[in-house]
Every structure is written in C-alpha cells, then in structure tokens.
Amino acid sequence: MLDSNLKQQLDTYLQNIINPIEITVSINGSKKAEELLNLAREISELNDKIDLIVDENPQGRAPQMAIAPKGETPRVRFAGIPMGHEFTSLVLALLQAGGHPSKAEPELLEQAKGLTSTLNFEIYISLTCQNCPEVVQAMNLMAVLNPNVTTTMIDGALFQDEVNEREIMAVPSVYLNGELFGQGRMSLAEILNKVDTGASEKQAAALAEKAPYDMLVVGGGPAGASAAIYSARKGIRTGVVAERFGGQVSDTMAIENFISVKETEGPKLVANLEQHVLDYDVDLIKTQKAVRIEKKDFIEVELENGAVLKSKTIVLATGARWREMNVPGEQEYRNKGVAYCPHCDGPLFKGKNTAVIGGGNSGIEAAIDLAGITKHVTVLEFSDTLRADDVLVKKAESLPNVTIIKNAMTTEVLGDGQRVIGLKYTDRRTDESHLVDVAGIFVQIGLVPNSEFLRDTLELTNRGEILVNAHGETSMPGVFAAGDVTTSPYKQIIISMGSGATAALGAFDYLIRN
Missing domain, CATH: 3.50.50.60 (FAD/NAD(P)-binding domain)
Known part of the structure; x- marks a missing residue:
C-alpha cells in the first residue's frame, strides 16, 4: 500500500505518538478489506506503540478502520481506505489519538471539549475531494477531545448502497445523529458554532x-x-x-x-x-x-x-x-445532480452520463477530469468558440467520451423529483430545442x-x-x-x-x- 518514501515520511510522523493506541480493522473478505488490513499492518509495524486488532465478524460497516487510545472504545472511524486526500486525515487521527496536541486555536479546543450533547457524525466523502479532509479532520479532532462525539468517514464510492439510499449527490455530506447536518466545506469553527448553542452570541x-x-x-x-x-x-x-x-x-x-x-x-x-x-x-x-x-x-x-x-x-x-445558470430546476436539484465542484462530486457519478456547462478553462478542465470517471461528458458552450487554453481544448477533443457542443443555451434542468435525469438546451443557430440525458450537471460559467x-x-x-x-x-x-x-x-x-x-x-x- 505504501511506497518506501511515504513509509519513511509516515515513520517520522509516528514518532510523535506519546501514548499507546489501537487500530481495529473490520474485514468482510472483500479485496478492499484486504487492502485496508495491509495498510493497517504496515502502519502498526512502524511503531511499537500501535497495536493492531482484526475484527473478522463486524457488526457494522466493513471494511472499516477504527482508531483509539489503548483500552478505549474507538470514536474515530474510517469506512473505506483513507488514502488520496484523506491520508492526512488518517495520520492526524493516529497522532491525536496518541496524545500529540492539535495546532488548532486553544479557544476552539476548549469549545470542543465543553460540548455536552451526544454527537454521532457520518461524513460521506470522495477520495478526490479537496474540501472533504478539512471536515473529516475537524470532526475527528472533536471526537478525540470529547467522549460525547463519534465520527465516521465514509467513502461514497465504496459504500454505494448507502449513497443511493440517502440520495447523496454531493460531498462532503455530513449526517448528525442520522439527520443531514450540512454539505460542503466546513471548518472546525463553523461546525462548533453550529452544534454549540449560544456560541454566536x-x-x-x-x-x-x-x-x-x-x-x-x-x-x-x-x-x-x-x-x-x-x-x-x-x-x-x-x-x-x-x-x-x-x-x-x-x-x-x-x-x-x-x-x-x-x-x-x-x-x-x-x-x-x-x-x-x-x-x-x-x-x-x-x-x-x-x-x-x-x-x-x-x-x-x-x-x-x-x-x-x-x-x-x-x-x-x-x-x-460560482455563477449559477438561473434556469428552471437548478435550485431544486442543487446537490441532487447539479454541482459546482467536479473534483469533489465527480466520483459520485462513476459510470453515468454527465454534462459540463461552460467552455472556459474551468469547464474544459472539468470535462477532462470527469472523462476519466464517468461514462460520457457533454460540454455545452454558449458561444461559438471555446475560451479555454488551446492545450486543454486539444486534450478534451482527443477523448472518445467527451462531446463538445457550441452555441448551446441551457434552458432547463430536468429531474424526477429526487435527482437530475437530464437537461434541455437550445441551439442558438437554429433555435431548435434538444434533450440530453444526464445524471450530473457541473456548472462552470464564471463568477x-x-x-x-x-x-x-x-x-x-x-x-x-x-x-x-x-x-x-x-x-x-x-x-x-x-x-x-x-x-x-x-x-x-x-x-x-x-x-x-x-x-x-x-x-x-x-x-x-x-
């Protein structure tokens, strides 16, 4: 799982662990569970203050890694393999569970310690989302500091059944005690202000x-x-x-x-x-x-x-x-198929048809990224020319699952009441209306x-x-x-x-x- 350079860096970080910790890995016989177990073994072998426990008959999610001070019930969990952008979240969880102090502002640490309500956070993420780690790390820290708080990072690509059941189409999506708490990037201060009554005053x-x-x-x-x-x-x-x-x-x-x-x-x-x-x-x-x-x-x-x-x-x-399209259906299906961050939400549309609105650098870059994840990408550009840099346009045009349509004015987002199922656009040259069947629409039309x-x-x-x-x-x-x-x-x-x-x-x- 870890190459020699990464393992050497991790070994250096883990020297900051002060108190013994335990990693509990819940496995279910899947290939991903084997990968997670191998990762946990490599980590535990780097430091004698880390014990590894393997749960072969898990009652909850699997594969899953739980981290806790030795002898304590885990309050920080990773359902999935915390690599990609979430590797830093894993490293911080190991250090903080082992007693290494956080660099967060002292007043925020005290605020987190003072929470008295029972808070169970579930954070649905994608490993390519650059906004997700801040949320995961903030809630992990809260759980380390306060026994009333538990948190679980859930890789939406690995737990698709949960994603579909909860109709999650944007990450990070956070549930608190079973109810939707928030979506998008949130800092530790923002989370604490939201759960701490009277903080604003x-x-x-x-x-x-x-x-x-x-x-x-x-x-x-x-x-x-x-x-x-x-x-x-x-x-x-x-x-x-x-x-x-x-x-x-x-x-x-x-x-x-x-x-x-x-x-x-x-x-x-x-x-x-x-x-x-x-x-x-x-x-x-x-x-x-x-x-x-x-x-x-x-x-x-x-x-x-x-x-x-x-x-x-x-x-x-x-x-x-981000500028919005201001067409019927956009607000109704925001975070239900209408998205503004392809890096964050793209993995949730794996194998599905998607559209990108806008032919500037952001739009064409989004199309290139989505082409590696989704089934097909349709780019709709209002003008008769693309505004993106030539190197990006050539790359997009070379991809077999990218279609670029110019002179296209998006007129409506279509949905079934729960999620996006398509969009309508008008050809500005012929005034003809067209329908595109898509599950996700990524809006990239400026600021x-x-x-x-x-x-x-x-x-x-x-x-x-x-x-x-x-x-x-x-x-x-x-x-x-x-x-x-x-x-x-x-x-x-x-x-x-x-x-x-x-x-x-x-x-x-x-x-x-x-």
Missing part, C-alpha cells in the same frame, strides 16, 4: 469589545491575505475578518500558473497564505460574514452576528462565487462578485463589481477594494494578490494624508 460580545483598527481587511482570499501582509509590515494595527479564509482558492485543485511555483493545489496555497499572514501581528477573525459598512467617526463593519468592528480604513476583498451587501453604499457596476481607481480607492473615502470583487478585468490568483498589495498601500497612503 458569545462571539458577538467578544468581537464588539475589540479596539478600532488602522486597517481592517474584509475577506480572506489571495487579495485579502496580500493586503493584510502589506498592512502589517507598515507596523499599523491590522485585522482580517473573513467568512472563510482562502475563499475560492480552497476549492481549486490544480494551480499551474502561479509564477515561480510550477504546480500546487488550492488548499496548500491557502495554508501557506494563512501561515504567512499569522507570521505578522494580524488579528485574524474567521467564520464571520460582513453585512454592512458605514462611515462615521470610524468606518464601521457590521457582521452577521450583530457585532460591529471599527477601523480608520477598510480594504474590501470579498471575492466572488459573481460577493458585493450584495454594498449595493446601497458603494458605486458598483451593473455586474456588481466595485469600481476602483489605480490605487484601489472606492467611492467612499477610506474604503479600498481588491481582487475578484472589483472591476479588475482578469480574475486570477496572482492578479488578486497584486491588487491586494495595491489597495493596502493606497489605504496606508490615505492614513498618512488624513
């Missing part, structure tokens, strides 16, 4: 007591991180408030155009951005959404929980989100700026982008903006970082002059 009270900032950055994507670093380096009081640090970059898999870095992945880049920000004296406030700004003695930023932060200057870097809360405050374009000048200044004195939420013509990570630096320097210049 406590946080609002604490935030309201914060002293005014010299510069407050709203948004934690590449533009926001860049602005925060440039601000902090000036030695002024700097804060960052973000609903989700990393923004859309967290959902991006392959990044190959970040200059000087040949190839990386979104979650890795986000982790590096956060660490770089925290290397400076920056007050980072996560899982908080801004809903209003107003200029008074200071510029005030009201958060969704009611707290108000104050600052002499503001840099808005709220980014953008919408996250600026709705600013409509009555700042000057925006008809597309909702914040109008800025060469210094990042907006129509409100002291308020600057950067990144995908602005009129910047190209929505790229490296451009957002540059505009974040520009806005921070512009705001600093404003502070000096005022």
